[in-house]
Amino acid sequence: MFGLIGHLTSLDHAQLVARDLGYEEYADQGLEFWCMAPPQIVDDITVTSATGQKIQGKYVESCFLPEMLATKRFKAATRKIINAMVHAQKHGIDITALGGFSSIIFENFNLSEIRQIRNIQLEVERFTTGNTHTAYIICRQVEEASHKFGIDLSQATVAICGATGDIGSAVCRWLDARTDVKDLILVARNQERLRDLQAQLGRGKIASIEAALPEADIVIWVASMAKGMEIDPNSLKRPCILIDGGYPKNMSTTIQLPDIHIINGGIVEHCLDIDWKIMKIVNMSTPARQLFACFAESMLLEFEGWHTNFSWGRNQISIAKMEQIGQASVKHGFKPLIA
Template sequence: MFGLIGHLTSLEHAQSVANELGYPEYANQGLDFWCSAPPQIVDDITVTSITGQTIYGKYVESCFLPEMLANRRIKAATRKIINAMAHAQKHGIDITALGGFSSIIFENFNLQQIQQVRNVKLEFERFTTGNTHTAYIICRQLEQLAPTLGIELSKATVAVCGATGDIGSAVCRWLNARTDVAEILLIARNQERLHDLQAELGRGKIMDLNEALPKADIIVWVASMPKGVEIDPNTLKQPCLLIDGGYPKNLATRVQRPGVHILNGGIVEHSLDIDWKIMKIVNMDVPGRQLFACFAESMLLEFEKWYTNFSWGRNRITVEKMDQIGHASVKHGFRPLLDS
């Protein structure tokens, strides 16, 4: 059985869907209440592969909200993720994906040092970040959509915002090894990691955001948006492909200009309907078919019986592992979302 650990996008969103989740008593509660709310299994899932194989899973709502980070309730945030993992393991889930901020919090706050959660000793091989499949899908979105917009990859400049992150570095490796893109612009805050990545790739130009974006034919955004930072759409090329790989996805409301095509990055469509309700709650356009690629990774691991933390640790995603999960993705009927 596979599992998904997720969270809602804001306190307002959480309050609005509490009834649908089956917890009406949560609907009018503030942040303090959500900080103390325990994880809950709120959805049972059935997925059928185009091979005919059927698997079953559960969605674990962590009750984490992004406002917990904004209000410096770091202990509450980290406790949410660890408790959700323990909850999934306690219910016998074999492989669980950490979605959204869950994997970021786990990595950034080194939660691997916490192995005991009350009476549960966490078995980390039961969990995956899903980042390998996410990176693969973003790269395939880029490769498939760019030519339809008149962007020739062999002449294109690609800017990767968040290049030193787990997904961003994997995207850079794929672009370097699997495509003939003309130039890769590396954007991130940590200069030491940027130089390490540049050395690993043997190419790439390190630039700041404002310098890089006007030069890019394709922008892969896999970083958080710092406070006070805005993208001036009038400085972007036409045509320009902007792949929004963040969560929540909000670049479409911030960047609006003819000739700038914004795509929800890291989203897949399944060939068959999935029996669940959670994607409707998170406002996916086609909730029966569309989902986050990180969630799909746990489904693929269940289909293939690869019970291992396939994506784990910062900047360890290889092109070979992207090929491996990509092959399984195609085999079982997942394809990159190409319309937003």
């Protein structure tokens, strides 16, 4: 059985969803209440592969909210993720993906060092960040979107915002090794990590986001922020492709210009309907078929019987593992969302 650990985009969103799911005691509560709320299994899932194989899963709502990071309630945020992992393990879930900020919190706060939670020994092999599949899907979105919208990668400049993160660095390595993209612009907060990445790649220009946007034909946003990306559309090249790999996503609502093409980054579409209700809650346009690539990774690991922490640790994603999970993704009927 596979599992998904997720969270909602804001306090307002959480209150609305709580009412829809019948958790009236959560629906009118403020942030302090949500800091104390325990994880809940709120959905049972059935997925059918393109091969005909069926698997079962569960969705674990962590009750984490991005406002916890924005208001520096870091202990509450980390407690949410660890408790959700314990909850998944106690329910016998073999492989669980950490969705959204779950994996970012896990990495940034070194939660891998925590193995004993009360009387539970946390078995890390039961968990994956899902970042390998996410990175693979974003790279495929770059390749397919550039073809669709007439941008020649061999003449294109691609800016990666969040280039030193787990997903961002993997995307950089793939684009460098598996495409003929002309130039890379590396954007991140930590300058030392940027210089290390630049040295590993043997190329790439280091720049601020303000300097990168006017030069980029394609912008990939995979930086971790408690709010969505906010940019001035007048600073962008025309035409331009923006791949919004953040969560929550907001570019498609804040930028609406005919020659700027917005792609919801890290989203896949399955070839068959999935029996669940959770994607309606996170506002997917086709909730029976569309989902986050990180969630799909746990499904793929269950389909293949790879009950292991396939994606784990910062900057450990190899091109070989991206190809491996990519082959499984195609086999079981997932494809990158290009809208």
